[in-house]
Amino acid sequence: MPSQSLIRCAALAALCFSSAAAAAGGISVHVADISGKPVPDAVVYLEADGGQPLPKPQKAGEISQKGLKFIPLVTVIQTGSKIYFPNNDKVRHHIYSFSSPHKFDQKLYSGTTADPQTFDKPGTVVLGCNIHDKMIAYVRIVDTPHFGKTDAAGDVVVEAPAGKYTLKAWHPDIVGGNAQEQVLRLGEGTASASFKFSLKPPSTEPDAQAY
Numbered sequence: 001m002p003s004q005s006l007i008r009c010a011a012l013a014a015l016c017f018s019s020a021a022a023a024a025g026g027i028s029v030h031v032a033d034i035s036g037k038p039v040p041d042a043v044v045y046l047e048a049d050g051g052q053p054l055p056k057p058q059k060a061g062e063i064s065q066k067g068l069k070f071i072p073l074v075t076v077i078q079t080g081s082k083i084y085f086p087n088n089d090k091v092r093h094h095i096y097s098f099s100s101p102h103k104f105d106q107k108l109y110s111g112t113t114a115d116p117q118t119f120d121k122p123g124t125v126v127l128g129c130n131i132h133d134k135m136i137a138y139v140r141i142v143d144t145p146h147f148g149k150t151d152a153a154g155d156v157v158v159e160a161p162a163g164k165y166t167l168k169a170w171h172p173d174i175v176g177g178n179a180q181e182q183v184l185r186l187g188e189g190t191a192s193a194s195f196k197f198s199l200k201p202p203s204t205e206p207d208a209q210a211y
Helices: 004-024
Strands: 026-033 043-048 064-066 069-071 074-078 081-084 093-097 104-109 117-119 123-129 136-142 147-149 155-159 163-170 180-186 190-197
Touching: 026 043, 026 163, 026 180, 043 074, 043 136, 043 155, 074 081, 074 147, 147 155, 163 190, 180 190
Parallel strands: 026 190, 074 136
Antiparallel strands: 026 155, 043 147, 043 163, 064 069, 081 117, 093 104, 093 123, 123 136, 163 180
């Protein structure tokens, strides 16, 4: 039978773990359009009131090319992160961006030989391919480690410690191009919020044929 001291230690450890999980907290966010339809691929992030020291980016992103498309369409990363661009098509691609946060020109290549790009300024970067005009993708670079992207149901949970934040939500098709925002204070546990976007009409161009 366990001793009383072991039981007390186990109970204390469980309490500490529970308190730490609660203190981490965060927010559950739902994004819909003005008709109430869920909006997938919306970038949602929390910016701490008064700014915050940014931790070193822990994980690089990846945008692949498959079927003459960039996958995923929308990527969100912390400022200073790298993104790899593997080419899984049978044809070569030539990736470029004219966007001011990160302009680059990645010459024709196939496979995984291309060097990663480092995105060291916040903002939005639009990617294209010089060979295949219909290929497009978006990178949202944010000055915070607290971010996520909505799923097919328009939902995402963004984890963050308790404190005062500005909650922002953005999508490449949002009318006006600017993120919507709400000022809020997070406590222990998980809060909730919602956004309604006015979106530009979808493109009527057919998808590119897969190779």
